[in-house]
Amino acid sequence: MDREKLSEDVKSLIIEAVNLQHLTVDSIKDDASLYQDGLGLDSVDILEIIVAIENKYDVKVPNAEKGKEAFQSISTIVDFVMNEKSGTSH
């Protein structure tokens, strides 16, 4: 799985999932926090993003703790998806 491509896809998925039409894929940094000092999202936004990621990549966030850990920034989401995908391919 190409990390750069995945990162772009995740960004555009987030823009669509939580209606960030005022942002573009290029304007979001990989290490940008999803929360206050980054994209400024709240806990319901995060739930919405989790649903979108789970759906698109056919992965499952097992519990709330894992969700919190994996959904911190674009990079952590990308890590999570790549890990899950490589895990299932073995």
Add this chain to the structure above:
Amino acid sequence: MERAIKNIAPVFINEHASIHPYGVGIESLWEACEEKKRHFENGLLYIPEEHSKHCLGTENLFSRKTLLNEVAENKLLAWSLFCLRSLEEKSQLKWGPRDGLIIATTTGLTRVWESELINHFQGEKTNGILYQPIGGFAQEIRHQLEHQGPIQIVSSACAAGTQAIGLGRNWLNLGLVDRCVILGAEQICDLTRTGFSSLSLVNGEDCLPFNETRSGICLSEAVGAFVLERQKRREHSVKIVGYGCASDGYSMTAPKPDGSGPLHSISQALEDAALTSEDIDWVHAHGTGSLQNDRAEAAAIKQLEIKAPVSSTKGIHGHSLAASGVWETLLCCEALKRQKILGSAFSEPKHFTINMARDNQNSKVSYILKNTLGFGGINASLILGREA
């Protein structure tokens, strides 16, 4: 210029009827609470089939053909008509122009709409959309009761039940009606069952209000109904002495953590009742068992220096959204009648710096504070009293 309600005659809760997961009538709910029963399955508590059958089997439940075919089998309608027919009999209600009805529900006949929508998505032509407006639920009730009086539906999320009581009191006080029936009705449907989970607000097992390990609400279903009047009709009729309502303007799905919402609704109810926090003998909390609700509600009770014991009974009977304010008010009526308060089932008092009541207690109960908090930052509080 001010014309405060408190100077006008109080209104009373007279005859009542209810159906809930533990049976028919408020006594069986009270007993379930005393015995600390809990019958949740996957965080849900349904009205058992046998009770629904009992309702549906009642003679004259439907006086004529329903407006829409599919609703004749709907349980919420059956439970509601069962309670209303019971009040009709006990209070000789004729549903005339001076008999008002205020309905509190957030979902109405959504259960019927949902199943019709599935047919729609499968490409079938259905008239299912007719069940979407909550007004349709009231239209069917009006049709069956042949009701000639005013009807209003309040859907302000989980505060709707208490709001209905507040609005009904005004109808009576201003002389618009002679009797006002309050009906709180809620049936578990796919929308609420999956929706609260999607927001991570549902506990898949038990509901643990005011407990450090609480992790969410358990949904339940119920119908509660009673007759509000200016006259006291029964020995144990309960008086509505205060009502308050406020918004916190914070979030769509969580109360403001500082508790300013319930703080304002409780303060207003106290002011309306011309009472102080010291006069309250028991707080029947909203206490849903969600992280946010219990924290905010406890913060308000603490700031108002309410020393009375505080309980939530949702650990027993779960949360039935708009209906909760109605049937939980009936539990408060039982407490005033029995001079006893219910313990806060499954709470851990040490985690909250308010006076949590863990056990059932015999106690002098003159005034009870009933709180409700809802989505969209809405809060409504009632103060119920025993006629001295």
Add this chain to the structure above:
Amino acid sequence: MSANLFWKYDPKQEAAFDPRFRKATTLMRILIGGLEKTLPQDLPNKTEVFLGSLHGEIEPTFNYLKGLAQNGVGRPFLFQNSLHHSTTGFISQQLQILGPTYSLCAIDEPQKEVMAAALVQAVANRNPVLMIHADSFPEELGEVSDYSVKTEGEFLYLTEESLSTLEIISETSELKGVGHFEELYSAINSKQSFKINFQHMEIGFRVN
């Protein structure tokens, strides 16, 4: 002291995308647009809000149930917006109106039912009231019903001063019936007595 205010949604005035409303529904967006433009900044804290609707937030509710039926996924945003206090709650949050807010579901006629509820409350409590009516209808559902509700939104704000002498009167036969907000707006402004008919009830009001 500000004046009574009436506003009605004009579908020709579509607003540009505003990130503040990225989670809002159509009804929320159009109402906030109108309220922010029209209401004074210093709205009294005790203003009571009554919002009435026939369908409520049918659009997110429909879309939520559609997602659930078609791929088993319930989207949190859509659920959050689906419940019947969501529009009123959003208005309270955006405008920081911290008084009582009521969401009413209409049985027959949303505007009449909201006016009756709000004015009865005003007579009882003497607080300013903001009454709102809003309805919309997803195009997709047009196929399965005869309903043809376009997006509608209007509100009427009545000041404490204009309501201070409002009274309920029992003799209603001579009174002019008021059917919607705009009629009420002019009746109150011209201090004309009027009545509202709803649900077999006729309530007469007098402004002195």
